[in-house]
Amino acid sequence: MLAGLEEVADFQIIREWEKHTQTGDRAEIRTLPESSTAWAKVDARGELCSGQKCPQFERCFITQMHQKAQASDIIIVNHHLFFADLAVKGNELGGIIPDYGAVIFDEAQKIKSPSTAMTSAAKALNANFVVGMTGTPVENRLADLWCIADTCQPGVLKDLKSFSQKFETNPAPEALKTLREHLWQQEVSVGRSEPLMMLRR
Numbered sequence: 001m002l003a004g005l006e007e008v009a010d011f012q013i014i015r016e017w018e019k020h021t022q023t024g025d026r027a028e029i030r031t032l033p034e035s036s037t038a039w040a041k042v043d044a045r046g047e048l049c050s051g052q053k054c055p056q057f058e059r060c061f062i063t064q065m066h067q068k069a070q071a072s073d074i075i076i077v078n079h080h081l082f083f084a085d086l087a088v089k090g091n092e093l094g095g096i097i098p099d100y101g102a103v104i105f106d107e108a109q110k111i112k113s114p115s116t117a118m119t120s121a122a123k124a125l126n127a128n129f130v131v132g133m134t135g136t137p138v139e140n141r142l143a144d145l146w147c148i149a150d151t152c153q154p155g156v157l158k159d160l161k162s163f164s165q166k167f168e169t170n171p172a173p174e175a176l177k178t179l180r181e182h183l184w185q186q187e188v189s190v191g192r193s194e195p196l197m198m199l200r201r
Helices: 004-020 037-042 061-070 079-088 117-123 143-152 160-167 172-189
Strands: 102-106 129-133
Touching: 004 037, 079 117, 117 143, 129 143, 143 160, 160 172
Parallel strands: 102 129
Antiparallel strands: none
């Protein structure tokens, strides 16, 4: 139910936009105020969406986006959508992003903190191949690097406690040198000439 003339006016704006939009992206509506309460009443949020029970399910933009994703070989999404999708996978809505075998994290420093929900979700990924790309693998402490590496290659730098004891107890230059030697040993051990974990361009 719309409340007041302001919501009725906003709803008319939404109704006209809905007739020609191809994406259903709210950012397209330049004339709708950010504070509009009418939008919240038609937005396909989890608590409002009834999924396949909805009479508009087939023409829903969320449904169409899901169908396009299912037909795609490569899907590019931002961190927010990726982790929001992980949070709803398994419920009745089933998420937006289809199953995948490989994941590439750009700006992987966003998963550098072991205690965050985002990092925990990334570590729980059911993917065969994970790559992390970042220009700042170490921002605050060497454990940042451990966290990114452990997300991409679980166990490659052992557990966090032993990693910290071995590499974070020394002053930074010595610790980095020790870590570099450790990584080089890993490279040699598998007979590779290029870096096993890191490549700088």
